[in-house]
Every structure is written in structure tokens, then in C-alpha cells.
Amino acid sequence: MSQNHHEKPFLRLDHLKFSYYSNLGEVTVLNDINFTVEKGSFAALVGPSGCGKSTILSLIAGLLKPVDGFITFYSDDFSAPRVGYMLQHDHLLEWRTVYQNITLGLEIQKKKTKENLELVENLLEKYHLSNVKNQKPSALSGGMRQRIALIRTLAIRPDLLLLDEPFSALDYQTRLNVSKDVHDIIKSEQKTAILVTHDITEAISMADVVFVLTKSPCTIKDVIPIEFEANGIQREDIRKSSLFQEYFDKIWREMQDENTEKQLRQQY
């Protein structure tokens, strides 16, 4: 399951299981999830909506406890990893300015140190947001708001970024631009990231590796390394390349199989 160009493992999930109880009985959301994410790589989890993709992120972030299995972080200095989470909507607080929104995490963790505030200034400067930092978020476009949400997450210096369908509330055009921006920012900050999405094209264009998930209960059906650079394709051209289409068809077929199998099972 590991790729050659990223040698260091960062996060490993072993036999992860999650279920909850409802009036109808025990609902198994995740069953036997295993995967490894390398340091500095960008992984995408693709699967039908409602298959429990977000649950995996909540488990990694520690917001939920698994019923069974392990989540292992590898670190050089035994320190607990800091996890940054990006949600579907930007959730910028409309009574705070852009700057106050970005420093929200630092404020909550009581880490508004000189160093951290300098980092915020640098990020604002680097990603061309300095000119809006004193504005209220209601004045800004959806794409810009999502970029600010990313910087709010980066401000707490996360080791791992979890992106839970962060572009699904944006219109198509904005989505293409922002997903590219977010990808570039994460790469240039050298962060490890896990993206959850139901949009196959988004997964292929952003990730280094795609995990295809099945539905109820969620298991990993296939692991597809995405290798544009190795095949000599520039980032700007990937959406136009035939390799992109190949990846798309492969993932699409796997998600289709899943659907038809399910339908058959329901019929008989």
C-alpha cells in the first residue's frame, strides 16, 4: 500500500471499526479500515455520499472513539500530532474580522505568541490576503472565504490536515480555482493531508494517492497511486491528459460495480 517516492509513514490505521446504536440495532459504519499515509503526501478518500468517509476523519481527529482497531501516528520526537480540520463550510464567524477569524484557533489554544502571530502575517502576505484582513467575512466571495478558513487551520501549525469536502458548497468555477489554490498552499507548506470527497475529478487532481471506499459498511476497495509527475505531466495539464481520464474511468467503474452489486443484493 505504500508508494516509493514518499518513504516515511506518518499515519497508520489498523483494522479500524466504528459503529453506533440506533432504534433499529447496531449500525456498522466502518469495518476493517486499513491504510497508511506517508509524511508530506496528499491522500484522498473517495466514496459514495453517506458511506462514512467523514467518520474516518472524525476518528483521526479524536472527535470520535473507534469501537475497535488502532490509529498510529509516527513522530520523530514522541510529541502528539496537531491536527487541523477543514469543514464543508468555511464557518467564518461574521462578527469577527478576517484577522480575528484566522487567529481564532490560536486564541482558543492560548497560543497567540509573537512567533505564531508572525506566521499568520506571513501566511496572509504570501497568499495575498493582507488587504482584506480587517474586513468582515460577509464582504468576501466564497472562494476567498474558503482560503481564509484554510489559513485559520494552518495558523495552529498542524502536522496533519483533514479536509472534509471543503469545496462542496462552492460553485463549479470557484471550486476548480480554490481546490488548486488549496492544493498548492498545502504542498508549499509541506503538510500531510487527507481529503474526503465524492468528486472523483477533485480527488485525482489534488491527491498523490486515492483510496476508493465502499458503502455500508465502509471498507477500502482499492488504493490508486496518482502519478502525473512520474509520467511527465505538468500540474496545469493534468485535467486534459489521457491519464486523468484513465484514473477517472477506473475509479468510476469501481464505484459503479459497488452500486450494481448493491442493487442486485437488494433485488434478490
Place this chain on the structure above:
Amino acid sequence: MKIRKNSCGSNIEASAPTAGQKRFLRHQKLQKLYIFWSRILIFAAFLMLWQVSADMGWIDSFYFSSPIAISKLFWHDIADMSLLSHIGITLLESGISFLLIILFSLLTATFFWFYPSLGKMFEPFLIVLNSLPKSALAPLIIVWLGTGPRTIILCGISVGIFGCILNLYQSFAQTDPERLKLIETLGGTKLQAFTKVVFPGNIPTFISLSKVNIGLALVGVIIGEFLAGRKGLGYLIIYGSQVFKLDMVILSIVILCVIAMVIYGLLNLLEKKISYTE
């Protein structure tokens, strides 16, 4: 690393006004002035009609009084300071009732937000108390506390408080769970979720509840003064009607109108000042 301009969107810039734009602005301004002066005119016409009807004997000025008689009484009572102290008492009692409503509702609603099962337990009781006609409680309060300012303030509180707690609690509880998740993902505690998201997010609700409750406090205080007051505008109204000094009754009502108007105006100003969008 370059970020494309089209993904961040530029601000809308106002262009130099064209002739059409100027005409539009002038029309808007005229419309506003027209409405404003029409209101003044309607009010003046009403006062004139009232005065003339009283003078000509179309209505009995003993029962209906007249603007001139009312303003004469106003200046007389202002001069001997008696009116000001009545107004002051009513305002003070309403102010105290209002502050207690807000303080108590805020504390209770916050408490319920931290302990939602407590909120669920108490909700039906609050709903019942809120739908009760609160003036029915006034005689009971008089028996418990006697006549005097304490009773009147409690009457003032009783009208609004149950609704205020309910509304504030429900509004707290409706905070977007995703926002609470955001605080959680940033490592925040429940207290921080309250101070950073729940409370600031509900300030608009808080202001609109204040607007409603300052009116309700005034209603409650007037009811209290009707039944248990020795001073205040509510007392003046009841006393005036009992001794057939209807000038006094109508004057008190007019003053209540003015008080309500001023408070409403002040709260609107406050609301504009705190609102998020600029």
C-alpha cells in the same frame, strides 16, 4: 505561487453618478421627505380635529378632553414637579424589571445550554407559564408581597421573563452544530464554544428580545401600578379615572406613548451599532 484574481473576487466599486442615477437618488429623497411630512400632517390634523370637535361641542370634552387642556395640565404638573416624579418612578420600576428579566433569562438560558437535559425538563413548565395571562398573577403577588415597589417590579418581570428564557434558550440550542465542531477541532472547550460562538452568534436575538421585553416590562409595571401603586403613571391613570379627571388619564397615556417611542428609537440605534454587516 500565484493566486488567481477571479477566485477571490474584487469589491463592487461605485462608479461616478450618471444623470439617471442622480434622478433616481433625487426621487428617493423626495419620496422620503414626502412620507415624513405626511406623517407630521396626519398627526397635526388629528390634533386639530380633536381640539375643534371639543370646542364646537361635537364631543363632550369632559370625557374626551382636548389637546389644549392636556398640554395645560402637562405644564402645570411639570411646574409643581409632581408629574416628573410619577414618570421617574414608572421608568425606574420598568428599568429594574427589564434588567432583571434580561439578567435572569441570560443566566438561566446559559445554564440550560450547558445542561441540555435540564433545559428539556423545564421547557414544558416554561411554555405553560408563558401562555398564562400574567395579569392573573398580580393579585397573588399583592397578597404575598403587599403593595409597593417590590410587587410592581415583580409584576413587570412576570410578563416577559418566561418567554424571554424560552426564546433565548431555544436560540442558543439552535446554534449550528458544525460551528461547535469547528471549535472542537481547534481544541476548544465547551465554555469556549459558548463564549466564542454561541453567545456572540446570538447577540441579534438578544437585542430583539430586549426590544420586546422592555415593552413587556412597561406593561407589567403599569398593571402593577394599577393594582398596587401609590405613585407612577399607572397609578395616575387609575386615580384619574376614579375621580373623573380624564385630562390626567389621557396625559398619562400620551406620556407612555412618548416613553415607548423613545425607548424603541434608542434600541434601534443600539441594534444598528452592533449589527455585523457594514
